[in-house]
Amino acid sequence: MLEHKKSNPLIALLGAAALLMSAPAMAVAATAPTSVAASAAAPEAPAAADAATEESSASTPHMPAANVDFVSMFMGATVVVxxxxxxxMVLSLISWILLIMKLMDFSSLNRVTTNFLEAYRGARSIADINRIAVSDEFAGNPLADMAAVATEEIQLSKQAGLSISGEHRDAVLHRAEASVAxxxxGLAKRLSGGLSFLASTxxxxxxIGLFGTVYGIMNSFIGIAQSHTTNLAVVAPGIAEALMATGLGLIAAIPAVVMYNIFNTSITNYGTRSEQFxxxxxxxxxxxxDKGA
Structure with missing residues (x-):
């Protein structure tokens, strides 16, 4: 009995050591099911993410690519735009028509004027000047009309029995100058025709184009509020149509301003030419x- 009681502490120490040595293995065994469960659940996360992406793609409406040609943008715009x-477009068309007409008018005017001046400078009397001025070749030319009315005034004064080379000379020249004026x-009015339209355009x-743009963009923002989306594909066509109004405004304005400056210079040059004549x-x-003509 005494030997049995003395061997108990040794057995207890051996049991404790065995228990300590087996503790890590028990801990690994205890955590193994959790790791297995986690590794089994891990593949399910990407699958869930893919499912969510597919669901989101299905819920988002597919927007077709917008047609950006001019006709479709014009037809898709609002009534005001x-x-x-x-x-x-009408203002631009009229401006280009005026451009063609004025270019043809000035080209013909300068050509006929040059021919008239060559013939006029070859005249030797008032009768010769009148004959050249009223000829069909120079009909409608402003410089020829000036020469015609001036010589006709002198001839009318002569037919009235006035002393055109004597005491009535200055009065006759004054009347001739008034007729030329x-x-x-009339020449100034004829040459400046259409310039006021070009200046206004x-x-x-x-x-005008900016007004259309402001109205169109305002309409696009209203569409954003009504559709409850900030997707650019929804509002981009409306904004593009609105900006096209400003583009057309510039297309109409820039040529009109250039034409106005060109024709204004041409009128000034021809006015100087007529003053010299x-x-x-x-x-x-x-x-x-003075020669007694």
């Missing part, structure tokens, strides 16, 4: 009257 763009006034077209004509008439 269509009216603005239509007005700008009347033709010059050049100054107002950008603002008037001085030349009055000197020639005065010289002929």
């Amino acid at each position: 269509k009216l603005v763009m239509g007005l700008l 009347a033709v010059q006034t 050049g100054s107002t077209s950008p603002f 008037v001085s030349e004509l009055m000197n020639s008439l005065s010289r002929q009257l």
Whole structure:
């Protein structure tokens, strides 16, 4: 009995050591099911993410690619923007028609004027000047009309029995000069025809186009609010249509301004040419009257 009681502490120590040595293995065994469960659940996460992506893609409506050609953008615009763009296209068309007409008019005017001046400078009397001025070749030319009215005034004064080379000389020249001034006034109106339209088109077209743009963009923002989406594909066509109105405004305005400046310069140059001719004509008439024509 005494030996049995003495061997108990040794057995207890051996049992404790065995228990400590087996503790890590028990811990690994205890955590193994959790790791297995986690590794089994891990593949399910990407699958869930893919399912969520597919569901999101299915819930988002597919937006077809917008057609960006001019006709489709014009037809897709609102009524107000269509009216603005239509007005700008009409203004641009009229401006180009005026450009063609004025270019042809100035080309013909300068050519006939050059021919008339060559013939006029070969005249030797007031009768010769009148004959050249009223010829069909120079019909409608402003400088020829000036020479015609001036010589006709002198001939009418002569037919009235006035002393055109004597005491009535200055009065006759004054009346001839007044007749030439009347033709010059008509010339200024003729040459400046259409310039007011070009000036108005050049100054107002950008603002008309800007009005269409502001209205179109405002309409696009209203569409954003109603559709409850910020997707750019939904509102981009409307914004593009609105910006096209400003583009058309610039397309109408820029050529109109350029045309106005070109024609204004041409009118100034021809006005200078006509002033020089008037001085030349009055000197020639005065010289002929001094010679007793």
